[in-house]
Amino acid sequence: MLIDSYDLEVFTPPCEPGAERFAARARLKAPIDQVLPYLNATLRGAVYNPAAGALTWKKAGHNIAFHAYEIATSNVEDRDAAVHELGGLVDLVNRTWERRDEITPDLETHQRPTTMAVYKLLPKTNCKACGEATCFTFALKLAASQVQVEGCPALFEPGQARALDELRLILIDAPRIG
Numbered sequence: 001m002l003i004d005s006y007d008l009e010v011f012t013p014p015c016e017p018g019a020e021r022f023a024a025r026a027r028l029k030a031p032i033d034q035v036l037p038y039l040n041a042t043l044r045g046a047v048y049n050p051a052a053g054a055l056t057w058k059k060a061g062h063n064i065a066f067h068a069y070e071i072a073t074s075n076v077e078d079r080d081a082a083v084h085e086l087g088g089l090v091d092l093v094n095r096t097w098e099r100r101d102e103i104t105p106d107l108e109t110h111q112r113p114t115t116m117a118v119y120k121l122l123p124k125t126n127c128k129a130c131g132e133a134t135c136f137t138f139a140l141k142l143a144a145s146q147v148q149v150e151g152c153p154a155l156f157e158p159g160q161a162r163a164l165d166e167l168r169l170i171l172i173d174a175p176r177i178g
């Protein structure tokens with residue numbers, strides 16, 4: 001197990017004094033930088049910066065950062081939510097490390113596609129079948145890994161196959177989870 005204990009901190013982000021949502025971090029007792037290339041290979045939308053020894057990832061409204069001695073997340077409701085979120089991230093690191101023999105580590109920095117690049121490939125009918133008011137809002141969430149292409153039924157209609165393939169290509173450039 002790579003992480004067997006950590007200290008938890010919950011705080012108001014310095015850039016948002018008085019905010020009702022909090023940020024939290026797990027301060028680690030042993031480094032986890034060796035797992036970052038494996039997380040980079042498996043987390044959809046992760047951005048790895050080998051020089052900085054950091055990997056960032058967006059998940060369900062949380063901005064997450066993995067560093068050698070710290071895992072941080074934004075946008076938690078309270079301490080209980082922070083315990084739950086960071087506990088899940090620690091499990092993710094430990095599971096990924098245990099599976100490392102099955103994963104080809106990835107040392108490249110993958111850029112997230114821009115919202116506009118994603119939007120250009122959507123049907124642009126604003127049909128609302130995805131639950132969003134506009135295709136642009138869906139594109140914003142798709143580019144931020146908050147939703148998946150399957151959320152847009154119109155992409156699976158005849159005539160959209162090429163756009164769907166291109167979207168999948170720019171959103172997932174390696175077999176990834178998350």
Ligand code: SF4
Binds near residue numbers: 123124128132133151
């Ligand atoms: S379901 Fe697809 S086409 Fe319809 S609004 Fe959402 S993104 Fe646009």
